[in-house]
Amino acid sequence: FGILASQPIIQGIPLGQARSSEIHHESVEFPFNCSNLVNYPSVFEPKESSTNGTCPDYFRWIHQDLKQWKSTGITEDMIERGKPSADFRLVIVNGTAYVERYRMSYQTRDVFTIWGILQLLRLYPGKVPDLDLLFFCGDDTVIKKRNYKGRYAALAPPVFHYCGEKAALDIVFPDWTFWGWGEVNIKPWEETLRAIKKGNERIKWEKREPYAYWKGNPLVSRDRRLSFMKCNLSAKHDWNVRLYKQDWGQEIQGGFKHSKLEDQCTHSMTLMIQPKYYDFFSRSMVPMQHFWPIRRKNRCKHLKFAVEWGNSHPHMAEAIGKAGSKFIEEALTMRNVYDYMFHLLNEYSKLLKFKPTIPPNAQKLCSETTEQGLWKEFMVQSMVKSPSDKPPCALPPPFEPQAIQASLDAKENKTRQTKTWETEYWKKLKH
Numbered sequence: 001f002g003i004l005a006s007q008p009i010i011q012g013i014p015l016g017q018a019r020s021s022e023i024h025h026e027s028v029e030f031p032f033n034c035s036n037l038v039n040y041p042s043v044f045e046p047k048e049s050s051t052n053g054t055c056p057d058y059f060r061w062i063h064q065d066l067k068q069w070k071s072t073g074i075t076e077d078m079i080e081r082g083k084p085s086a087d088f089r090l091v092i093v094n095g096t097a098y099v100e101r102y103r104m105s106y107q108t109r110d111v112f113t114i115w116g117i118l119q120l121l122r123l124y125p126g127k128v129p130d131l132d133l134l135f136f137c138g139d140d141t142v143i144k145k146r147n148y149k150g151r152y153a154a155l156a157p158p159v160f161h162y163c164g165e166k167a168a169l170d171i172v173f174p175d176w177t178f179w180g181w182g183e184v185n186i187k188p189w190e191e192t193l194r195a196i197k198k199g200n201e202r203i204k205w206e207k208r209e210p211y212a213y214w215k216g217n218p219l220v221s222r223d224r225r226l227s228f229m230k231c232n233l234s235a236k237h238d239w240n241v242r243l244y245k246q247d248w249g250q251e252i253q254g255g256f257k258h259s260k261l262e263d264q265c266t267h268s269m270t271l272m273i274q275p276k277y278y279d280f281f282s283r284s285m286v287p288m289q290h291f292w293p294i295r296r297k298n299r300c301k302h303l304k305f306a307v308e309w310g311n312s313h314p315h316m317a318e319a320i321g322k323a324g325s326k327f328i329e330e331a332l333t334m335r336n337v338y339d340y341m342f343h344l345l346n347e348y349s350k351l352l353k354f355k356p357t358i359p360p361n362a363q364k365l366c367s368e369t370t371e372q373g374l375w376k377e378f379m380v381q382s383m384v385k386s387p388s389d390k391p392p393c394a395l396p397p398p399f400e401p402q403a404i405q406a407s408l409d410a411k412e413n414k415t416r417q418t419k420t421w422e423t424e425y426w427k428k429l430k431h
Helices: 057-065 076-085 110-122 149-156 189-200 222-231 248-254 299-312 314-331 335-349 373-382 403-431
Strands: 002-004 088-093 098-102 129-133 158-159 212-216 241-245 270-273 292-294 363-364
Touching: 002 057, 002 110, 057 335, 057 373, 076 129, 088 110, 098 110, 110 335, 110 373, 129 335, 189 373, 212 299, 222 241, 222 299, 248 373, 270 314, 292 299, 292 403, 299 314, 299 403
Parallel strands: 002 212, 002 270, 129 158, 212 241, 270 292
Antiparallel strands: 088 098, 088 129, 098 363
8 A cells, every 4th residue: 555645745746755855956057048950840730630539537627726817817917926926937929938037946846847848839839829927836835815815816926836725826737747856866757657557567466565655755844744654663553554764865875776666656555645735637536436535633543444444355445556546547648747738828828918028037948958967868758759640638618616516525425434434443443
């Protein structure tokens, strides 16, 4: 059983690796230079006239994330007010991207985020509309709903970010790790997904260890994770949990031999500790279908019961594990990631009340890279080599308000069912 620990950090990769404050590296300049040597198509000319089917259900959340500005539109004044919350400003004019940086982001988050957007421009050349947006690359959300209620609602600045939460208005965008996380040797998503699929074939379900497993840095989100580490095997307790500390400094020196995702992510049933944040796809994942929900309070007891239930119901646990893997493998393909980006940016551009122009201090970006080492390797691996031969998938319509509530109620009911089972389990142990 793999554990997903709730954390104020991006969750774009299954069993995502946490950042470590112990990692130090030289600052990386934007690895983009423009020259006349690159002759790439500027017009999108798909071979197929029809759309590439309907997008996965989680694309519907695009409408919800932009709902705040549907009635007012997005003005230049809103963009100006959002600058203090952003790491950079990205402007696309006539298919060319320009960036204005306000501050350094952590590691190379900004570099690989922009790299990903440049690859979208290469996948659908000339199809991404003119736009002007702000992007924040940190962990916590920045545009809090409490600051934009009533008459202040029309003042909310639109800021793109890797995650959202119930109390925030951040516009959720795929995180940088889809194009690689060089600092911790996480390869681009297509390569990582292939490795995970191959890793799944190594050990048959019935041969796997009957414990919950987690490996990460307990010093990130220190309060939550250090209390989480108390669930580990000790002389007093065995909560059916095996937790391992990830020392990134040691991993860097040792060549990342013990931190490969394919050695950790399997078809095992995922135990997800109730998250505060969500990313662009996770809102469409369903408890007891794609994962087992773990409440934050008394998590050690909840984890122990989840493992006991899984070991007592191996076929059902295996089905949940495989359904979760199938969701990731089929709904989270790189093509869908790009199509999500395309539709989000396209819908966002429709809200602009002004014509985007190139900021005076902005730098023009191209898909050439002069970076060396692992960053260059990941960029070459994740580079879109040629335009798509088919259009993006068709964006489904928004959720009806009652549909969102019905979905939330259904998830809560499934979570409540596990709570009922657990209560019965602990009662039996007392007798």
